[in-house]
Amino acid sequence: MGLYLFDQLRKNVSKLIKKITITEISPKSVAKITNELKDILIKNEVAVATADAICENLTSFLLKTEQTRFSNPKPLILSALRGVLLDILSPKREVDLLEMVEEAKKKNIPLTIAFFGVNGVGKTLSIAKLGKMLQEKGYSSVFAAGDTFRAGSIQQLQQHGEKLGIRVIAQTYGSDAAAVAYDAVNHAIAKDIDVVLIDTAGRIETSSNLMAELQKICKVVEPDLKIFVGDALTGNALVSQVTLFNEKIGIDASILNKVDADVKGGAAVSVTHISGSPIIFLGNGQGYKDLELFSPEFIVNNIIPAK
Numbered sequence: 001m002g003l004y005l006f007d008q009l010r011k012n013v014s015k016l017i018k019k020i021t022i023t024e025i026s027p028k029s030v031a032k033i034t035n036e037l038k039d040i041l042i043k044n045e046v047a048v049a050t051a052d053a054i055c056e057n058l059t060s061f062l063l064k065t066e067q068t069r070f071s072n073p074k075p076l077i078l079s080a081l082r083g084v085l086l087d088i089l090s091p092k093r094e095v096d097l098l099e100m101v102e103e104a105k106k107k108n109i110p111l112t113i114a115f116f117g118v119n120g121v122g123k124t125l126s127i128a129k130l131g132k133m134l135q136e137k138g139y140s141s142v143f144a145a146g147d148t149f150r151a152g153s154i155q156q157l158q159q160h161g162e163k164l165g166i167r168v169i170a171q172t173y174g175s176d177a178a179a180v181a182y183d184a185v186n187h188a189i190a191k192d193i194d195v196v197l198i199d200t201a202g203r204i205e206t207s208s209n210l211m212a213e214l215q216k217i218c219k220v221v222e223p224d225l226k227i228f229v230g231d232a233l234t235g236n237a238l239v240s241q242v243t244l245f246n247e248k249i250g251i252d253a254s255i256l257n258k259v260d261a262d263v264k265g266g267a268a269v270s271v272t273h274i275s276g277s278p279i280i281f282l283g284n285g286q287g288y289k290d291l292e293l294f295s296p297e298f299i300v301n302n303i304i305p306a307k
């Protein structure tokens with residue numbers, strides 16, 4: 001994929017590894033490396049808590065190695081860093097969305113997915129992109145216009161629905177978002193539709209009204225997947241959004257959008273670590289096809305230089 005999300009981070013890590021001249025693994029020599037690594041991670045917008053965890057795990061791994069003298073310790077350090085990163089990025093719970101869709105289809109019940117996030121991060125477009133992806137894989141879906149708050153939001157979703165040939169269940173502005181979501185689930189059951197994609201209103205994260213509305217949607221339809229949608233350009237502030245939505249709603253997975261713009265990539269590392277759940281897709285453009293599957297291995301392969 002034409003992605004430069006991790007370019008700078010990879011270059012910096014590569015430079016750090018190239019410079020390593022130590023021949024002995026000791027608390028002092030390891031600290032020299034991890035201090036510099038921490039600086040690099042933080043400069044690339046990895047959250048401090050995540051950078052700390054990476055460096056601490058790397059330190060304890062390296063100090064546990066039996067052999068301490070090396071003519072060239074770089075391969076050991078690279079593979080240790082790869083292992084530590086993969087571990088930090090491996091979510092407590094894995095999410096395979098397409099497998100969940102298939103499982104639900106076998107049981108003849110629709111899979112319900114709700115999308116949450118602050119305003120403008122790309123929730124509505126992500127729903128359209130996912131609707132398209134599902135369509136291409138042979139699954140039907142219905143959109144629920146659960147953003148009854150922002151003027152124009154219902155029409156926006158309806159326009160996507162028309163272009164894609166996907167039905168949109170909507171009520172009027174100001175109506176109860178949970179009721180819209182409930183209608184859409186019933187529609188899917190009645191018409192044997194595979195997936196319900198629920199759009200919700202984005203407001204500033206401090207809005208307690210929004211959180212109450214989102215909690216009500218969750219209570220009424222009990223979505224199978226609650227997806228946090230974030231904007232990669234938000235950088236470090238993304239971590240506080242993830243923490244808040246995770247606390248109030250519980251996030252099962254995330255989508256990180258706008259990675260086609262020049263970003264540092266560190267936020268993608270922190271989001272998985274802080275939320276404990278995986279980023280499953282990246283949005284890398286405004287077209288319906290600009291949605292990429294994402295995995296911890298993908299991140300690690302893009303950050304750790306091959307040699």
Ligand SMILES: Nc1nc2c(ncn2[C@@H]2O[C@H](COP(=O)(O)OP(=O)(O)OP(=O)(O)O)[C@@H](O)[C@H]2O)c(=O)[nH]1
Binds near residue numbers: 122150257290
């Ligand atoms: N470049 C780029 N733009 C994106 C991406 N995802 C969304 N956008 C754009 O971001 C803007 C906001 O997208 P929406 O889908 O309306 O975002 P939203 O979260 O639903 O916004 P609200 O409904 O206001 O909360 C639109 O102009 C999208 O085209 C992406 O991956 N890359």
Ligand SMILES: [Mg+2]
Binds near residue numbers: 147202
């Ligand atoms: Mg929207």
